[in-house]
Amino acid sequence: MQTVQLVWFKRDLRVADHQALAQAAKLGTVLPLYVFEPDLWRQPEMDPTHFQFVCQSLQQLDRGLNDLGLRLHSFTGDVVEVLRGLQSQVVIESVHSHEETGGKWTYDRDLRVKAWLQASGIPWFEYPQNGVVRGLRNRDRWAATWKERMSQPIAPTPARIEGFVPKSSTPLPATPLPEANDLQLSLTKDADCQIGGESQAAAMLNSFLETRGSQYRSAMSSPITAQEQCSRLSPYIAWGCITIKQVYQAVRAKQMGIAEAKNMGVACSPAFSRSLSSFQSRLSWHCHFIQKLDDEPELEFRNLCRAYDGMREDDFRSDHFEQWCRGLTGFPMIDACMRYLHRHRWINFRMRAMLMSFAAYHLWLHWREPALFLAKFFLDFEPGIHFPQVQMQSGVTGINTIRIYSPVKQAMDQDPNGEFVRRWIPELEHVPKPFIFEPWKMSIDDQTRYRCRIGVDYPVPIVDHRTAVASAKDRIYTLRRSEQAISGAQQVYEKHGSRKNRDPLPKRRPRSSPESQLWLPGMEE
DNA sequence: AGTGCAGTTGACTTT
DNA sequence: TAAAGTCAACTGCAC
Structure with missing residues (x-):
């Protein structure tokens, strides 16, 4: 039997800057492995669009590996079973993969894999692929460590790797990519998603740094401009088609380029520089959030600050939740964003925050169900960013x-002419500007004139903004003042709080802790 | 030309 | 990444 070094691909679907692949290649014959785990894809946060993106990425990964002389071997089933099966045909000398900060399901699966590998005497090497530090005690040196990590050289990709070739007498079982249906997933036909793959990721990065990013800072907040001018790298980072380190170093190179041009007297827009630093700080926030879930996996299910347990649990109104999910709340900006999300499986950071805040405060929904819904609809779903963010927007950290967020104010700020709202809510097509964000204020005559009857063509607002916000504030601030919440918050800060504005001495007391914009990197994108 | 005043702006506080 | 409210400084303008 042949001896192989197994490279287990997970959320790292690329060839470049792939330390696991580079290390395995040093040790001998490489067998690249991907395992479709039906049980994983049945988890409530997973969606067929994620699966589609992964399949697209895998096809490219296979081609990328082919260029190195390798072939991707993919199997469907439980990882331990797959490894066991492989073992009857090859000698697995070592397993190489990247550290993964996932939910409980992948965490438990990794524990099972670890136990099995240990029992079988096979060493498992895991490598970090971002700025997340395993077993971190506190955040004191975190920022510096992050920068060090990001400045490490890109993992070298050998030009040629000796790959495993099954003997014709004992071929590995043929396992074509499963169809979505095989995994009991139904693909949504009306979604218009970004296409997965390492080369798409590289192209996206290039166009952002060449042109699209020049106005990033001012364009990221409005859903209209964000679509083109945000980096749109988030799904690629989330599924590992590109690393944060690759992005960071490319941004650095671009910044140096701009500085150099400036020195030589070439005029360049100051906006681009400022946009790049703004973008760069979001790269670090990306890891900052994932670190929270890595340090405290329970926050996938429970409040980071336990003092808030029980605050919303008994108030869950499924009818409200349903209307929020479908974009039928009667608040135009909320509904427009939700419908946009349905179609594109992405929306910019600010609007994500607004959607979540509306669910948490206006509708007083516990974050868990909205989080699962949004996870499915974010193509860039990254557990380590998602759950901390959702909790933050719900006020339970x-x-x-x-x-x-005020849906009306956000609409006026981010969509001043109402073009976004009209585009995504055809019911409001003929409603003029004065009413476009508050159609319920139209008189019956106006409703007839503008062909939008409130309660018939477009919903009556699901809640009254003023009352709902007043009641939410009252409840949350009352709890926040409690002894339990105050001491709980202290503990959370010790472990998870950003140390950014702490040393040496802040000149002015910060009005609020400046958690940066970023979901997904989404960040905004 | 200085004064009073309503309305605006921005910094800061509170929730 | 918020929004609403306070307060003081500032502005334009009438007299």
Whole structure:
């Protein structure tokens, strides 16, 4: 039997800057492995669009591996079973993969894999692929460590790797990519998603740094401009088609380029520089959030600050939740964003925050169900960013300022002409500007004139903004002042709080802890 | 030309 | 990444 070094691909679907692949190649014959785990894809946060993106990425990964002389071997089933099966045909000398900060399901699966490998005497090497530090005690040196990590050289990709070739007498079982149906997933036909793959990721990065990113800072907040001018790298980073380190170093190179051009007297827009630094800080926030889930996996299910347990649990109204999910709340900006999300499986950071804040405060929904819904609809779903963010927008972390977004104000700020709202809510097509964000204020005559009867063509607002916000504030601030919440918040800060504005001495007391914009990197994108 | 005043702006506080 | 409210400084303008 042949001896192989197994490279287990997970959420790292690329060839470049792939330390696991580079290390395995040093040790001998490489067998690249991907395992479709039906049980994983049945988890409530997973969606067929994620699966589609992964399949697209895998096809490219296979081609990328082919260029190195390798072939991707993919199997469907439980990882331990797959490894066991492989073992009857090859000698697995070592397993190489990247550290993964996932949910409980992948965490438990990794424990099972670890146990099996240990029992079988096979060493498992795991490598970090971002700025997340395993077993971190506190955040004191975190920022510096992050920068060090990002400055490490890109993992070298050998030009040629000796790959495993099955003997014709004992071929590995043929396993074509499963169809979505095989995994009991139904693909949504009306979604218009970004296409997965390492080369798409590289192209996206290039166009952002060449042109699209020049106005990033000012364009990221409005859903209209964000679509083109945000980096749109988030799904690629989430599924590992590109690493944060690759992005960071490319941004650095671009910044140096701009500085150099400036020195030589070439005029360049100052906006681009500022946009790049703004983008760069979001790269670090990306890891900052994932670190939270890595340090405290339970926050996938429970409040970071336990003092808030029980605050919303008994108030869950499924009818409200349903209307929010479908974009039928009667608040035009909320509904427009939700419908946009349905179609594109992405929306910019600010609007994500607004959607979540509306669910948490206006509708007083516990974050868990909205989180699962949004996870499915974010093509860039990254557990380590998602759950901390959702909790933050719900006000249950203890350490963050309560931020309640006004759907009407956000609409006026981010969509001043109402073009976004009209585009995504055809019911409001003929409604003029004065009413576009508050159609319920139209008189019956106006409703007839503008062909939009409130309660018939477009919903009556699901809640009254003023009353709902007042009641939410009252409940959350009352709890926030409790002894339990105050001491709980202290503990959360010790472990998870950003140390950014702490040393040496802040000149002015910060009004709020400046958690940066970023979901997904989404960040905004 | 200085004064009073309503309305605006921005910094800061509170929730 | 919030929004609403306070307060003081500032502005334009009438007299």
